């Protein structure tokens with residue numbers, strides 16, 4: 290957390306100062322949500338929560354503009370982003386609550402149609418990942434989905450420990466193992482159509498999960 294709280298964090302900072310990457314990333318999130326609606330994987334009139342919302346750029350630039358999303362709660366632990374998130378809330382009428390805490394400490398107060406996180410899971414340990422998945426599974430509405438957009442590596446996982454970030458980038462096999470033990474079924478796992486240029490060691494994945502029928 291120290292890393293995210295240091296300095297003046299802007300939208301540009303969060304996306305490595307690359308406007309091109311940021312726009313590609315946001316358009317692929319938009320495309321994913323529209324595709325899931327077209328495929329009837331998600332419903333109209335969605336209530337959702339975004340974990341690790343950062344400066345709130347995805348909600349501001351994507352979710353706020355998607356008509357089928359009705360309400361959004363945001364969770365972000367870095368106090369450095371608080372003012373920015375509050376500013377965004379003032380001009381975005383779909384945002385209902387901002388929770389300033391880590392995803393692992395969060396206690397759900399209601400169920401959501403979509404539980405979303407992007408570059409979120411790399412910040413939590415394996416133990417926290419498993420307990421988060423179970424908690425999220427139990428707080429989905431009947432047709433609810435969990436959606437993650439994350440960097441993945443090819444084998445096992447690597448710990449990236451630069452500039453105090455201490456992140457875990459996992460392989461898709463490791464993720465699938467945790468999804469299985471958490472009682473979640475993979476609905477879709479794919480690489481975005483407009484492939485975002487990222488570090489060559491990683492692939493960027495979009496993952497859609499639902500509660501296993503018997504979980």
Ligand SMILES: C[S@@+](CC[C@H](N)C(=O)[O-])C[C@H]1O[C@@H](n2cnc3c(N)ncnc32)[C@H](O)[C@@H]1O
Pocket residue numbers: 290293303340341342343344345346347364365366367390391392393406407408409412413
């Ligand atoms: C690369 S930024 C991504 C922000 C946002 N998802 C986006 O794509 O613009 C990673 C975010 O994860 C947040 N974060 C770090 N540890 C976290 C945790 N344990 N729970 C929730 N969020 C966390 C950081 O504060 C930071 O805002």
